[in-house]
Structure formats: structure tokens, C-alpha cells
Amino acid sequence: MDIKVNGKTHNLVVDNDMPLLWVLRDELNIKGPKYGCGIAMCGACTVHIGKIAVRSCTFPVGQVYDDITTIEGLGTPSAMHIVQRAWVEHQVAQCGYCQPGQIMSAVALLTKNTSPTDSDIDNAMSGNLCRCGTYPKIRAAIKTAAINIIQEKHTMSLIGTSAEGDSNG
Amino acid sequence: MGKLKTFTRRSFLIGSTAIAGGVAFGYYQYKQPQDNPLLKFPKLNQSIITPYIKIDQQGVTIITPRAEMGQGIHTTLAALVAEELDLSWETIRVEHGPASSTYHNAAVLEEGLPFAPTNNGLMANSIRKLTKIPAKFLGMQITGGSSSIVDAYEKMRLAGATARAVLIEAAAQILKVDKTTLFTYQGHVVSSSGEKISYSELAPTAQKITPPTDIQLKRKEDWKLLGKSLPRIDMVAKCTGTAEFSIDVNADDLLYATVKMNPNLGAKLIAYDDSNAVSMTGVKQVINLNNKGVAVIASNTWYALQAAKNISFTWDNAPYPASTDEMFEVVKNSFTEEYIDSTLKQEGDVDSAITNIDESFETIIKGEYKVPYLAHTTMEPLNATVLIEQNKIQIWAGNQNPTQIVKEAEKITGLTPNNIIVHTTYMGGGFGRRAEMDFIKYAIEIAQHTKGKPIKVTWSREEDTTHDYYRPLALAKFKGVSTNHTIKALDLQLACPSVLTSQMGRMDIPLAGPDVSIVQAAWEQPYNIEHYQVRGYKVPEMLPISSWRSVGASQNGFFHESVIDELAHSSGIDPLTCRLNLINHHPSKKVIEAVAQMANWHTKRPKNIGLGIAFTLSFGVPVAEIVEVENTPNGIKILNVYAAVDVGIALDPRNIEAQVMSGIIFGLSAAMMGEITVKDGKVEQTNFHQYDAIRMNQTPNIQVKVLENGEKIRGIGEPGTPPAAPALGNAIFAATGKRIRELPFNKSINFV
Incomplete structure (x- = not known):
């Protein structure tokens, strides 16, 4: 079986029903998505299949239907995604374990909705548990990212290019 | 090459030729110098035996020997060194460093002493100093008890200042100038004529210099990094999935x-x-x-x-009672002479004050409070x-x-x-x-x-949740007398298995004397109540138990502050004013006044809005919190939380605020829904569907104010947690008239 993760294709020999999370972590050494609960209750394992945020801990690898993006595919320490930059600006992370999942959920939200209300944020983010209680900062970072995305799109449109490359989840 | 091999190489790096010109600095003087674990490897022929700073050709690495679990300790420990060593923040690298008794925590035992943090008498301070000796003897490099900053505040600044003095001396030798003409700036020694030598270049010379002992620390007014909100060292890695757990x-x-x-x-x-x-x-x-x-x-x-x-x-x-109900029976039966562990608070004569009340103006209230076992459920199993x-x-x-x-x-x-x-x-x-x-x-x-x-x-999440060392279950019995606008008497009896006995037993360290955590955040609260007794009963151990953020304060804060609230209401006085009237400790008064202002406590709200205040002094930190709830047709909605804390000296204000916010959400989660129960000897809750915590949709707005009136510097990882539960309970009472004496609250009331 082949899967494409962060632009790179991997050939796998694993059970079809192995959850995507364990393929990423233990087979491909992609460690950004985290194991938290194994039952899609905490969101630490969130990745994107296409542009949709999924809980990779319960998603069988055999059912992957599109390219996969993990936190590593979003941005790097020297070239962070616009949402990651907002996270750093607000100094969101504490223990940091849930944050890859939080960021992937936030990017999926902002991809569909560039001006989310508090209730949109509640709906999109309440599947992601944070035991350090960073929620107030996550909310603030999402709002900052939303403003920045709109501003960058505006700037890009003025100079005639697309901002899609940056906000693409 | 696998990462493990990289790790191996890195651990040997200080012995390799790559930093043959490297040097390790630091300061530790405790009657007798301790080994420098950085010099464990024989290739490095060092004359300076000190453990916090490594300088090699790549720059300066600070050893931050407390574990980073989210509290931001690596950042603040690094700032203590960087401040004195004049490093620019962007260039700093940190390592946790090796396991070594050199990095023992001398402050962690302090909270367990039978001296209130408000007691600065000769005896209390002498005994505090004495705890540093067994701490050194035990050599435990422990991260906990909100003690890392207390322990490191002087130690790590001295390490930085000592290294700076040696680097200046090295530069003086190289440049052949008087060292008093040299100064340091952003990782360099600079001469009066403008010559700059980097610390890396100075390292080979510096390693031959014996560090001086007459070190002066910077004045607080001259701090450039400390006292400022710094970007956390681990932040970018944690936002890009590159931090390694x-x-x-x-x-x-x-x-x-x-x-x-x-x-x-x-x-x-x-x-x-x-x-x-x-x-x-x-x-x-x-x-x-x-x-x-x-x-x-x-x-x-x-x-x-x-x-x-x-x-x-x-x-x-199981070697313990098979169900939660039977376990609570054991706790209930422990309120006897045989199980008395401590009576650390004894003012006036509670028995006579409660027996001989004048019903024309005094009211007696009695009751029982109850909290369950709790699991830690760290996000990383x-x-x-x-x-x-x-x-x-x-x-x-x-x-x-x-x-x-x-x-x-x-x-x-x-x-x-x-x-x-x-x-x-x-x-x-x-x-x-x-x-x-x-x-x-x-x-x-x-x-x-x-x-x-x-x-x-x-471990699977299920294994993690069902095989924890839990926060113990506990019961409190109280009798109190309220009189005209004040509290005349309070007798608080607390029964709980001993966390310390359970923990120390696993480490083969015998425990002598009472376990102060059984009465922590109750016996040492700075209230001047005329007749006041706090007694602890040590319940036999059942489930294995351990420290859970804020330890005994996690339940006793709830017990003590709910009871104070009940008595204040009964006396006919505003519960915040009642606290202010009974507390003389200046920093404690100030946090209550600050939080009252933040929440506009005295501004009247609609009938379905309730404000609850709680105050707790734990780990030496006075914290006042006000919770504002709305009683909606579908249940209680937590709208706002206001908190004021006093850490003595605030090294990184934004990080302190973040810790308090975190502690509040941790405390509210447990108060609203946290409960571990046992059936047939087994823990019933297995995963987050049965043992959940606050999510984004239930998160209130939180405002935190950090004050600096306290006598000494304090740590803040835990003190934000204890007042959250009683402030919520007191707010629910204000909004509904319903006094809930058992946690979690969701057994008695709905939350939206």
C-alpha cells in the first residue's frame, strides 16, 4: 500500500486496519501527531486527509483516500505556517503535547472559515483536549491567525499572487 | 543514523575533542563542594568543578536541571544564568543535563514543615534551613512542590555571575589589561578600547582560572531579562511538532x-x-x-x-476494599483518636466556643465535605x-x-x-x-x-488511567460558629490517606512525624479566628496515591474555603469582606483586594449571576480567585475567573499568568467532573470518555494579576489550583442558593 504524507510517498507493509497514527509514528517516524487516547476523544493525533481534520488514532490506514498532512508538513521552525506563527506570538504551548493536534484542527477551521466566531471556535476545537488549560491562548491565537490570513491575502492580491501556498493545510 | 545514536554521541560530547577547549562553570557551595556531573568523562581535564554552564566552540549551553513539563522552567532557569552572564536571549541553548545529586532540590521539603509560610520567626526559619541538609543528603533531583524557582533563584544567578567573573579574568589575561576596565555584553567581553572577545574564544583560557568566591549579583533595577516576559525556549519546537517527548x-x-x-x-x-x-x-x-x-x-x-x-x-x-463506598466507610471511620496525625492549628478553645453558644446572636453550623480520588491523566500516556x-x-x-x-x-x-x-x-x-x-x-x-x-x-490510555497513583479521596467534618458579621469559631477535621507515606514507602524512605499534606492549605491559613482548630487524621492507604498538582491543598482548599464561605454568609456579612476582616497578613490581604477590584465584586449583578470568592495560601503563595457563573435554564455556565497571586518576585510575568490560568482550568476540571471510582477492586474510568476535563467550549474568560508584596520568591506551578474549586462552589451558591458539599459538582448540578 502507498500513502502520501507531507508530499512524500511511502510504501507500507502493515495491516489495513492499523490506525494511521501508528503508521505515521512507528512505521514512518513522523512523530508530530501524538497518541493520547486511541478512541478519538482527545485530538492529539489530528492530521489532515486532504483538507479535513481527522483523528488518526482511529482512522484505518487502508481507508486513507487522499494526501496526508501532519504538523511537520505545515511549516518548519525556520518557515512556520501562519497559524504556527500566531501560536508562537501568543506563547500558547505549555507541555506542548496536544499542540500539534490543536494546530491541525485550527488550520482546518481557518481553511473553511477565515473569520470564525467564538462559537465556531468552540465547535471546531472542543474535540481537542489540553490538560495544561491553554484554551484561552488557543482562542486568541486563532483570532490573530484569522486576521493575519485576511491581511496576507489582501497583500498578496495587491501584488498579484496567491496566499494559498501559506494557508494551505 | 538513528536518533538514539545521536543521543549517545551527544551525551559523550563533552568528552570529545569537539569541545576540547570547552569549559564548565557554575557555583555551588554547600559547606563541601559537590561533584560536577558534567566532568564525569575523563577526557575532559577540567580544573573548574561547577555544574551549570558549558561553553564550547558553538557557544554557551545552560544546564537547566529541572524537568520541563509545561511550566516553563527551562526558560526561567536559563534566564537566571543569562541575566548574570550577559547573554543575548536568542543565542541561548539549554539542556536538562544528567541525573545527579549535585542538582538536588533543596527547597522541595519546605512545604512539609509544620511552620506556616507566614511565620518568619527564628525557629521557623532555622528549621527551614535545616531541611536543606536532608534534601542534600537524599540528593533528590526532584521537580515538584512549586520549588524549582525557590531553589534556583540564588544558585543559578551565582553560577552565571561566577562564570562572568572568570571570563573577564580570562580576557584580562589575553588582552593584558586590568580586569576592572572590562565589561560584558551579549556573550562577549568588551574592553574600554572596543575590543570584543566571545565567550567561546575565552573558554580555553577560562578553564585554567579558579573561580572567585566573592561574587556580587546584579541589582534588581539592572535586570535586563529577569522580570520581563521572555519568549519560551521550547515554544517554536512545541508549535512545529519538533519538540521531542x-x-x-x-x-x-x-x-x-x-x-x-x-x-x-x-x-x-x-x-x-x-x-x-x-x-x-x-x-x-x-x-x-x-x-x-x-x-x-x-x-x-x-x-x-x-x-x-x-x-x-x-x-x-485487590488488597483494599473493593468499592468506593466501602473506601469512604474507611475514611469515615478514621475520625478517631487512634488515627490523629496532627493538630497543627489550635487557637482559643473551639470545644467550649461551640458548646456554649448564645443563640440570640450566634449560629452554629455543622457539616461534612467529600472529595473523590482523582487521576492525573497527563496528555502523554x-x-x-x-x-x-x-x-x-x-x-x-x-x-x-x-x-x-x-x-x-x-x-x-x-x-x-x-x-x-x-x-x-x-x-x-x-x-x-x-x-x-x-x-x-x-x-x-x-x-x-x-x-x-x-x-x-x-502504556495505553486505559492502562494509564486505571493504574495511576491517585489523588486521595478525603472527608472533612466541620463545626463553626458565626456571630455578628464574623466567624467566632471553626473546628475543621480532615481525614485522608497519607500521600507522603505512600510515596516514601515506594522509595524506602521512612517517614517520621505527621504528614503535613493531610492538613496543607487548612492549618496554616492566615485567618485570625478566635477559636480555631485544624486536625488531621491519617486514613489507612487503600489505592496507591501520590502528589497531584497542589497535593493536599487540592482538597483542603475546597474544604476550608467552602466552610469559611458558609460561615461568612451565616454571619450576615459579605464573604469577601469577612475574609479581609479576618486576615492580617499583608500580601494575602492585597491579593483579595486586587481580585475584588478586577471582578468589580461590589457591583450588583442580575439575580441569576453569582460571584464566588476563595483564598488559599499554598506553597507560600497567597492566591485569591473569583469565579462568576450564570445560572441558565440548562445549568451553570462559568463566565469569568479572576485571580490575583503574589509570588514575591515575578521573574517572568507572562509565564506566571499562564501557570495560574493552567492551574485554574486544572482545578475547575476536577471540581466540575473529576472522579475516579472503584468497583470490584478495579478503577472504573478507563479513558477520556469517562474521565474528561474542561474543553474549549466550557473555558471561561480568565484574568490574572501578579503581585510582588511577598517576603520571598515563590514558585507558581501549583498555587493557582486550590482556590478554583471553592470559588466555583461559592459562586454556585451565590447564583442558586444551593450549597454543594461534594465533588465533583456535576453529581449535583448540570454545567453548560
């Missing part, structure tokens, strides 16, 4: 495993049948773990988790990676007590401490759980079956 450690030939231990905690494994499991995909081996449970070794964690579900077990019964090869063992684990790991590894493997290497990684949450050794011991035992190959042992 122990669950992320990788290596060539890495094997994966999981464990399944007896759910009747502490009891034996009688028999098991693994015939279905061993033939499953990816499974390599099933091991009996000392007749306590089994480990499944596989080629992928998921294969191990699946196989573990397909083993059938015969378990021995327990795990550790171990490699045993040729008389050497390496352990990678997020942990709060690396020196204890060395002791445990020594016991299990018989190897000498020199051959036991602990790599302390970032922790995906600790909250006290990662000070325990079980998950590391199992991993070492398993690795003995896979010598030469590294093995990562990851």
Missing part, C-alpha cells in the same frame, strides 16, 4: 511494547493465557513481569496494544525507552525525579550508577505523576529481555 524517541532496531498489569492495584498475576496473542501480526514475545502483569513486545506499538487485549488473565484480588548493552543502561523518560531512576535501575540491573544514563526529555504533562517510578521500572525489566536492542514501552 520520550514517546517520540527513535532508534535503529527499536522494539515496541506495552504492559497490562493487574487492575487490582498492587495484587499479583495468578495466570494468563497468551496463546491467541502470540500469533498475532507483529507480536514478538509476551513476558511475565514479576507476576504482576505482562508485557507484549512487538514491531509496532499498535500491534502490542492489540495483542494485549487478546490475553486472558486470572488476577489476584506513560512511556519510557530503555537500551541495555554491555554493562551499561540508558533510559529515556519524561520524569520528575531522575536521581531516583538511577537508584531503581541500580536495584533492578545491578549496574553501578556510573553506567546508568538517564535522558530526561520533555514531558507531555507531569502534575506529579511522572515523579513515580512504576513505568520506568517496568521498561527496565522488559529491556532486560531485549539486551542490545532499544525498547519503547508505551
Whole structure:
């Protein structure tokens, strides 16, 4: 079986029903998505299949239907995604374990909705548990990212290019 | 090359030629100097024996020997050194460093003393100093008790200042100028004529210089980094998925495993049948773990988790009562002479004040409060990676007590401490759980079956939740007398199993005297109540228990502050004013006044809005919190939380605020919905669907104010937690008239 993760294709020999999370972590050494609960209750394992945020801990690898993006595919320490930059600006992370999942959920939200209300944020983010209680900062970072995305799109449109490359989840 | 090999190389780096010109600095003087663990490797011929700073050709690395579990400690410890050493913040690198008693925590035992933090008498301060001696003797490099900053505040600034003095001396020798003409700026020594030499260039000369002992620290007014909100050192890594937790450690030939231990905690494994499991995909081996449970070794964690579900077990019964109800019976029956552990607060004569009341103006209130067992549920399930090869063992684990790991590894493997290497990684949450050794011991035992190959042992969330060392259950009985606008008498009796006895028993350290955590945040509260008694009863241990963020204060804050609220209301006075009237301790008064202002306490709200205040002094930090709730048709909605704290000296205000916010959400989560119950000897809650915490949709607005009126510097990882539950309970009372005396609140009321 082949899967494409962060632009790179991997050939796998694993059970079809192995959850995507364990393929990423233990087979491909992609460690950004985290194991938290194994039952899609905490969101630490969130990745994107296409542009949709999924809980990779319960998603069988055999059912992957599109390219996969993990936190590593979003941005790097020297070239962070616009949402990651907002996270750093607000100094969101504490223990940091849930944050890859939080960021992937936030990017999926902002991809569909560039001006989310508090209730949109509640709906999109309440599947992601944070035991350090960073929620107030996550909310603030999402709002900052939303403003920045709109501003960058505006700037890009003025100079005639697309901002899609940056906000693409 | 696998990451494990990189790790190995890095751990030997200080002995390699790569930094042959390197130098290690630091300061430690405690009557007798301690070993510098950075100099463990013989190739490095050092004359300076001090443990916090490494300078090599790549620059300065600061050893931050407390575990980073989210509290931001690496950042603030690094800032203490960087301030004195004049480093620019952007260039700083940190390492947790090796396990060593040199890095022992001298402040962690202080909270357990029978002296209130408000007591600055000669006796209290002398005994406080004395605790530093057993702390050194025990040599525990422990992260906990909100003590890291208290312990490091002077130590690590002195390390930076000492290194700076030596580097200036080195530059003076090279430039052949008087050292008083030199100064330091952003990692360089600069001469009056403008010559600049980097610390890296100075390192070879510096290592030959004996550090001076007459070191002056900077004045607070001259601080450039301390007192400012700094960007956290771990932030970018944690926002890009590149921060390495122990669950992320990788290596060539890495094997994966999981464990399944007896759910009747502490009891034996009688028999098991693994015939279905061993033939499953990816499974390599099933091991009996000392007749306590089994480990499944596989080629992928998921294969191990699946196989573990397909083993059938015969378990021995639990050595404690089989149900929560029976356990609470044991607690209830412990309010007797035989179980008295301490009576640390005894003012006036409570018995006579309660017996002889004048009903015309005095009211007596009696009641009982109750809290359940709680689990830690760190986001990162327990795990550790171990490699045993040729008389050497390496352990990678997020942990709060690396020196204890060395002791445990020594016991299990018989190897000498020199051959036991602990790599302390970032922790995906600790909250006290990662000070325990079980998950590391199992991993070492398993690795003995896979010598030469590294093995990562990851617990399932279910195993993690059902095999915790829990926050104990507890009961409180109180009698109080309210009189005209004040509280005349309070008798608070607290019964709880002893966390310290349970913990110390596992470490083979005998406990003498009372366990102050049974009455923590109740006996030492700065209230001047005329007749005031706080007594602790030590309940027999049932489930294994341990520290849980804020320890005894996590339940006693709720008990004490709910009772104060009940008595204040009964006396007919505003509960905030009542507290202000009864408290004389200046920093404590100030946090209450500050929080009152933040919340506009005295502004009248609509009838369905309720404000609740609670005040707790724990770990030396006075904290006042006000919770504002709305009583909606569907239940209670928490709207706002206001908090004011006093840490004495605020080294990083934004991080302090973040810790308080975190502590509040942790405390509110437990108060609203946290409950571990036992049936047939087994913990019933297995995963987040049954043991949940606050999510984004229930998160209130939170405002935090940090004050600096306190007498000495304090740590803030825990003190934000204790007032959250009583402030919520008091707010629910204000909004509904309903006084709930049992946690979690969701057993009595709905939340939206």
C-alpha cells in the first residue's frame, strides 16, 4: 500500500486496519501527531486527509483516500505556517503535547472559515483536549491567525499572487 | 543514523575533542563542594568543578536541571544564568543535563514543615534551613512542590555571575589589561578600547582560572531579562511538532511494547493465557513481569496494544476494599483518636466556643465535605525507552525525579550508577505523576529481555488511567460558629490517606512525624479566628496515591474555603469582606483586594449571576480567585475567573499568568467532573470518555494579576489550583442558593 504524507510517498507493509497514527509514528517516524487516547476523544493525533481534520488514532490506514498532512508538513521552525506563527506570538504551548493536534484542527477551521466566531471556535476545537488549560491562548491565537490570513491575502492580491501556498493545510 | 545514536554521541560530547577547549562553570557551595556531573568523562581535564554552564566552540549551553513539563522552567532557569552572564536571549541553548545529586532540590521539603509560610520567626526559619541538609543528603533531583524557582533563584544567578567573573579574568589575561576596565555584553567581553572577545574564544583560557568566591549579583533595577516576559525556549519546537517527548524517541532496531498489569492495584498475576496473542501480526514475545502483569513486545506499538487485549488473565484480588463506598466507610471511620496525625492549628478553645453558644446572636453550623480520588491523566500516556548493552543502561523518560531512576535501575540491573544514563526529555504533562517510578521500572525489566536492542514501552490510555497513583479521596467534618458579621469559631477535621507515606514507602524512605499534606492549605491559613482548630487524621492507604498538582491543598482548599464561605454568609456579612476582616497578613490581604477590584465584586449583578470568592495560601503563595457563573435554564455556565497571586518576585510575568490560568482550568476540571471510582477492586474510568476535563467550549474568560508584596520568591506551578474549586462552589451558591458539599459538582448540578 502507498500513502502520501507531507508530499512524500511511502510504501507500507502493515495491516489495513492499523490506525494511521501508528503508521505515521512507528512505521514512518513522523512523530508530530501524538497518541493520547486511541478512541478519538482527545485530538492529539489530528492530521489532515486532504483538507479535513481527522483523528488518526482511529482512522484505518487502508481507508486513507487522499494526501496526508501532519504538523511537520505545515511549516518548519525556520518557515512556520501562519497559524504556527500566531501560536508562537501568543506563547500558547505549555507541555506542548496536544499542540500539534490543536494546530491541525485550527488550520482546518481557518481553511473553511477565515473569520470564525467564538462559537465556531468552540465547535471546531472542543474535540481537542489540553490538560495544561491553554484554551484561552488557543482562542486568541486563532483570532490573530484569522486576521493575519485576511491581511496576507489582501497583500498578496495587491501584488498579484496567491496566499494559498501559506494557508494551505 | 538513528536518533538514539545521536543521543549517545551527544551525551559523550563533552568528552570529545569537539569541545576540547570547552569549559564548565557554575557555583555551588554547600559547606563541601559537590561533584560536577558534567566532568564525569575523563577526557575532559577540567580544573573548574561547577555544574551549570558549558561553553564550547558553538557557544554557551545552560544546564537547566529541572524537568520541563509545561511550566516553563527551562526558560526561567536559563534566564537566571543569562541575566548574570550577559547573554543575548536568542543565542541561548539549554539542556536538562544528567541525573545527579549535585542538582538536588533543596527547597522541595519546605512545604512539609509544620511552620506556616507566614511565620518568619527564628525557629521557623532555622528549621527551614535545616531541611536543606536532608534534601542534600537524599540528593533528590526532584521537580515538584512549586520549588524549582525557590531553589534556583540564588544558585543559578551565582553560577552565571561566577562564570562572568572568570571570563573577564580570562580576557584580562589575553588582552593584558586590568580586569576592572572590562565589561560584558551579549556573550562577549568588551574592553574600554572596543575590543570584543566571545565567550567561546575565552573558554580555553577560562578553564585554567579558579573561580572567585566573592561574587556580587546584579541589582534588581539592572535586570535586563529577569522580570520581563521572555519568549519560551521550547515554544517554536512545541508549535512545529519538533519538540521531542520520550514517546517520540527513535532508534535503529527499536522494539515496541506495552504492559497490562493487574487492575487490582498492587495484587499479583495468578495466570494468563497468551496463546491467541502470540500469533498475532507483529507480536514478538509476551513476558511475565514479576507476576504482576505482562508485557507484549512487538514491531509496532499498535500491534502490542492489540495483542494485549487478546490475553486472558486470572488476577489476584485487590488488597483494599473493593468499592468506593466501602473506601469512604474507611475514611469515615478514621475520625478517631487512634488515627490523629496532627493538630497543627489550635487557637482559643473551639470545644467550649461551640458548646456554649448564645443563640440570640450566634449560629452554629455543622457539616461534612467529600472529595473523590482523582487521576492525573497527563496528555502523554506513560512511556519510557530503555537500551541495555554491555554493562551499561540508558533510559529515556519524561520524569520528575531522575536521581531516583538511577537508584531503581541500580536495584533492578545491578549496574553501578556510573553506567546508568538517564535522558530526561520533555514531558507531555507531569502534575506529579511522572515523579513515580512504576513505568520506568517496568521498561527496565522488559529491556532486560531485549539486551542490545532499544525498547519503547508505551502504556495505553486505559492502562494509564486505571493504574495511576491517585489523588486521595478525603472527608472533612466541620463545626463553626458565626456571630455578628464574623466567624467566632471553626473546628475543621480532615481525614485522608497519607500521600507522603505512600510515596516514601515506594522509595524506602521512612517517614517520621505527621504528614503535613493531610492538613496543607487548612492549618496554616492566615485567618485570625478566635477559636480555631485544624486536625488531621491519617486514613489507612487503600489505592496507591501520590502528589497531584497542589497535593493536599487540592482538597483542603475546597474544604476550608467552602466552610469559611458558609460561615461568612451565616454571619450576615459579605464573604469577601469577612475574609479581609479576618486576615492580617499583608500580601494575602492585597491579593483579595486586587481580585475584588478586577471582578468589580461590589457591583450588583442580575439575580441569576453569582460571584464566588476563595483564598488559599499554598506553597507560600497567597492566591485569591473569583469565579462568576450564570445560572441558565440548562445549568451553570462559568463566565469569568479572576485571580490575583503574589509570588514575591515575578521573574517572568507572562509565564506566571499562564501557570495560574493552567492551574485554574486544572482545578475547575476536577471540581466540575473529576472522579475516579472503584468497583470490584478495579478503577472504573478507563479513558477520556469517562474521565474528561474542561474543553474549549466550557473555558471561561480568565484574568490574572501578579503581585510582588511577598517576603520571598515563590514558585507558581501549583498555587493557582486550590482556590478554583471553592470559588466555583461559592459562586454556585451565590447564583442558586444551593450549597454543594461534594465533588465533583456535576453529581449535583448540570454545567453548560
